[in-house]
Amino acid sequence: MFSRRQLLASAAAIGGVSLLNPRAAIAGGDGIPKVPTQPHFDLPPNKGPFPYTPVETLNGVTLPWKMENGVKVFHLVAEEVDREFAPGMIVKCWGYNGVTPGPTIEAVQGDRVRFLVTNKLPERTSVHWHGLLLPNGMDGVAGLNQPHIERGETYVYEFTLKEAGTFMYHPHSDEMVQMALGMMGMFVVHPRVPESPRIDRDFAIMLHEWFIAPGTARPNPAVMTDFNIFTFNSRVWPGTAPLVVRTGQRVRVRFGNLSMDSHPIHLHGYHFEQTATDGGKTPVTARLPETTVNVPVGSTRDIEWVADAPGDWAFHCHKSHHTMNAMSHDLPVMIGVDQSSSEAKIRKLAPGYMAMGSAGMAMMDMGTPKNTLPMMTGEGPFGPIEMGGMFTVVKVREGIKSYEDPGWYKHPAGTVAYKLK
Ligand SMILES: [Cu+2]
Structure with missing residues (x-):
């Protein structure tokens, strides 16, 4: 005879999830304290004038x-x-x-x-x-x-x-x-x-990866390879801040990586150059044009480009599991499997059971345990962005006067992909 725990484990193993308690399945439920995004700090931040562009x-x-x-x-x-x-x-x-x-x-x-x-x-x-x-x-x-x-x-x-x-x-x-x-x-x-040339916007991003069992709050330091949360400055999409830049500015992003994996960070819409590592400046004659910079473990990488193309440009790790949050790991592949007959049978034993993944993993809003994030999430101006983890947006805008988040890009008429009638 199966215990209820074994039954739920087997249900998950064949590509489904049980929502026996839908109220407990809402992320950020009761009992989780709220902390400010920008933590309180004892001393005031440094104030200029600086002989450099502050990071x-x-x-x-x-x-x-x-x-x-x-x-x-x-x-x-x-x-x-x-x-x-x-x-x-x-x-x-x-x-x-x-x-x-x-x-x-x-x-x-x-x-x-x-x-x-x-x-x-x-x-x-x-x-x-x-x-x-x-x-x-x-x-x-x-x-x-x-x-x-x-x-x-x-x-x-x-x-x-x-x-x-x-x-x-x-x-x-x-x-x-x-x-x-x-x-x-x-x-x-x-x-x-x-x-020279002067840097107008200078950003710092520390890359890291964690294993935090769904429903818990303490990272597990014993995990060696199978991480489930991937962060920019200990934040995940949609909690990562955008990089707000005025059109024409020269931008530098400094990456550091003290995680257990390399992270190939990809920028959309631009070609950039890697200009330095923690071992020093890259000679100008050795700077290759790139769209992705691999940041090895125990290293830093600086990249620079001139932001001459306005828009909302995706900026993310290109290991696709690193742009997912927890819950996307160790699932069996069920793509193309007809689960319709087994679903009804399992539901008799595990009320609320839902088959998933037959047609891919998008739109699988299956709920998550408390204090865990959906595997892919974030709403954009055109619908779900279906990302998580190491993902953010470079927002390049004409003539902005502040670096507050300017909201979503307003595309000029006729410049957005459209459905063929
Ligand atoms: Cu990565």
Whole structure:
């Protein structure tokens, strides 16, 4: 005799889902606390004037600093954070200063910088400054270069920024657990001499992947390969902010990847060039025109282009599972299978059972457990966008005066694909 749990598992295994309790199947149900998208922050953000274009960390923040006797002093607090990945899903992560990824660090080549790192985690930690050239004792590999930072302790790192570029920071102490839970951030060093050509819009995106069992809130750090949530700055579509750009501006996007997979990020509507890695600038003569940049594990990649084509341009990882949310994994293929006779029989045993996937997986609104997102989602001006995960939109507009989300693109008459009558 089958138990009810076994029956439901077998029903799912043959390509269906039971909605015994439809009220429990609504994402973002009762009991899930709401947190603000833009977290509260103790100190005010940096204010200009800057000798550079400040980096915009989409759905994120920049780390404030204060000047002390010619040294830029920053304070990182390693702690547990609740992060909303998109409306309807709050994840119990670890991060810095209330956010994951941690606040983006920005400074200028030649700066003397000091980082106070306070550990409020339930275990010890350290900070490694990924890609930066610095004295060995400041490199942050606990046990090798320094003692671990125990719970409640504050450590001081201090060094001079020799090179401009896009770098990262992350723990080097129980690294597998701490990075899987979201402890990582971008570290941008601007050149001392203003860049030419000038960058008008400069964005930072940290790529990450997680396994969060549907209906739970804690990422599982023991999972090695089978991830089910893929994020830009710890947000998933439709929770990812757009990149808002005025027509004619030169745009740079800086990617960092501390996940377990490479992510080939594809931009629609443009050709761009990869201009730098965390190892330095790509020589101008070596810059290939591209539409996709592969961001390897443990690396950063900068890309640049001139935004001369207005519109809403998709910008996403091209591994198609990485633009899905949870619930799309480990399903049997049922495309082309006639399930009509088995559906009625199973429904007698499992009321509410619904066969799915016979004609593809679009439009499968099957409900989701609490605190989980539909596998593909997001409404556009023409209907469901059927994406999730590592997906956002570059919104290029003529003559805009602010970088607030301008809404959907209004296409000139006669420029949209149409149905043949
Ligand atoms: Cu990817």
